Amino acid sequence: MKSLVWFRSDLRTDDNPALREACSVSDDGVIAVFVVCPEQWKRHDWADIRVAFLLRNLRALSDALSGLNIPLLIRECRDFGGVPDVLERVIREHAIDCLCFNREYEVNETGRDDSVASRCREIGCRVRVSDDQCILTPGAVKTQQDGWYTVFTPFKKQWLGVYREDGVKSVAPPRKQADPGVARDDVPHSVLGFDAALDRADLWPAGEDAARKRLEQFVESKIARYDELRDRPDINGTSTLSPYLAHGVISARVCLEFAIEAHGGLPDPKSKEKSGASVWISELIWREFYRHLLVAFPRLCKHQPFQLETRRIRWRDSDEDFAAWCEGRTGIPIVDAAMRQLARTGWMHNRLRMIAAMFLTKNLLIDWRRGERHFMRHLVDGDLASNNGGWQWSASTGTDAAPYFRIFNPVSQGKRFDPEGRFVRALVPELGGIEGDAVHEPWAIPSLLCGELRYPDPICDLGETRQRAIDAFKALK
Template identity: 45%
Template sequence: MKKAIWFRSDLRTLDNEALYLATQSEVAPEAIFLVCEDTWQCHHWAPIKQDFLWRTLEVLNEKLAALGIKLHIKNIGKFSKAGGALREFCKTHNINKLYFNAEYALDEKNRDRAVTAVLENDGVEVSKHHGNLLIKPGMVKTQQGEYYKKFTPFNKRWRAILAQETDVTPLKPNPFPNINPEPLPNVSLKAQDSSDYPASEEAALSKLGQFVGHSVEVYQAGRDRPDQNHTSELSAYLAIGAISPVTAARALQQFSPEFPYGLPEGPDTWLTELAWREFYQHLIDFEPRLSKGESFQRETDSIQWRDDEKGFIAWSEGKTGYPIVDAGMRQLNETGWMHNRLRMITANFLVKDLLIDWRKGEAYFMQNLIDGSFPANNGGWQWSASVGTDAVPYFRVFNPVRQSEKFDPQGAYIRKWVKELDSVPDKHIHWPHEWLKNMSNTEYYPPIVEHKAARERFLTTFKQVKHG
């Protein structure tokens, strides 16, 4: 009898709690990954994310073989078939204990409960761990024993708990005599080329090293500038678990002996971003209704959103006539990634300028993002739409032109993605329509909405819900 690890969103060997524990025996464990393309499609997984995941699996397959662990791939289509597939797998390979790292969205939790019931009925022990978070859900609570609904107190308590985690030794699986890796089976995923993103745990660790060594100290100053490269570029790797947040946080310890306190501004701000990631994971765990398309602020589910398919298409294709919005959407469509400041600007525009349901934008992002992660994406959209917990106040409506002037002052980002505006001078780049008209240039799109009027429309609609 032996052990097995069920890989999901944890495609790595370093700081993988479930894998580490599964290798604490005299016999090499088996490993399995279940391809669930039907469920992934229901969850709006982007084709580029599926391709990135598959390429990462190919590298993981070789790395596990070097550790003496065979990776099995089963294409089961749907989560609902996981119990039967794992039951057969455990019987075939004489598995008496299965390890996995938890996922927190509702469908994933229901899948895991069903799998656990099936396997335990067969006498297979199921061991669940929390290897994809720094602090597991349930540990960060108020003095009243409730979960935090506001980020700032959550972050304070989260850091206090993190400070008590004194064991910083990296978790590395025990190696066994190496085996020859077998090619992965052919699986016809709806994939989009992700080759611009190196796919491996080593690539993620290299990006982390580059970021911590060269960029993190100016992260606070430059993180909102899409025309500059001050981001970690780790979001896609975190989304599929090619790197652990534990590994990421450990890299910041060099900046302060009192970690997570006493950090310089840049590393401290990046640690806060990791805390936001965990905050949304905890929220999804404690509030299953968020996985059902509900707003955290229940009263906002009665908002009468506009049915504006023409406006939605213009937004999704980057043809709104607002250069900064169009640049962001075109970057997303072309690369599968968008700068975080642009995610806020484009989301704010869809919801507050066009009065279109935030759920449509949430789904569109997931359908196109290489780093699509349901908790973070859902949390970000609810924040931008002012319907979530600790969300931006509803009366704070981004002016896309002001945002553009502030965060892309010379228009370098706009010119990169909106080629029609290549020749527009800096002083006109953020609102080029008068200049284009004078130049008889009709290549670019006219604005689909007048911001001031749209803002008033949104505020009126929201006030009716908030104040009756």
């Protein structure tokens, strides 16, 4: 039997259920395939830097697979609608008996996979589908009434209990396979419609080894103080593994196992004691939570709020304010620094994602979907479930979201989490001459100096716009 493994958001050989399955059912060689879908990626707001990162990881994957005698084929079609035809041609050309792939949970991806499975049945090719993106399969964590959790804390408690009993452990890469006698394809260095020049290989090296090294360094030198430092953008205290998780260059299972070892075991769901490792485990479970919600509430994939009544919010249509936010020139230093970090690196510190999102949706009262799309168009770690979940949390439209009256003051947030102003000064050089936390309130310095800064005045009054947002949500009652 000859098998075909279809790679998507799982670009690794280690702990890859679909790859293991393809190797286990084959005695006549394994072939791998990746399908490039430029127009679909555009519709899904993929960032240029994300596509560049993907291509570099495909090259690393191709090398790793070659060492296992598994050639990687690269095929292309405009969108998901063309994938069944593309895969059918590969299956027929290479006399494939079984197609293996890992499940994806978004609506369009699910529809694509259903069409592929149907086509395979028509042509007599077996299909094996594995679960990989989540540590626990969506639906494995349910309430006592067999319902879906919509609040994180009880979900986490139940999740830890289920994992303790039934959690699937990571598996090693497969052994070298029989040579199928097929040459691997060259991975392109660019995709039409995406600017390869925006790549940041210096920040985001490709491949499983790079991802594993980053995880090991985080566990060895940072995880112990993660609970203290995770909110500090001026300190390199987070794992920065999100791009690798988003593309499946490393698995969430492996990350969890490293964290459990660092913690000395799985955290007790009844304990209130926190450690760096236990807090990072909570972040991995948040990632699970948002994916479970996508399956339970498919409308989240369709630009709909979880709290349907918030569809009646009267958002402001200020293109001028939105452009100022996107370009990092709002006159609010921590917000501008955050947006410039995103533009320069393709990544933004999680605390800053919350601050920037809440400023847009509450102080500027601009629709969260505009911000969600802007993030996706620039993030190297673009991930629908996490990005949507984060935006709806900040906008108070999601499940278990921040209460609408809880509105971050970006000045207070800046002083608290960038207390010496180092992060702001590094990203907003116009403010480089202001020392200490005064950099978070440049309008409070003497007018002569302020006029020399060439930095804009705040585009809004934080107090007045806070009240405006509260009134807009109250109007829904």
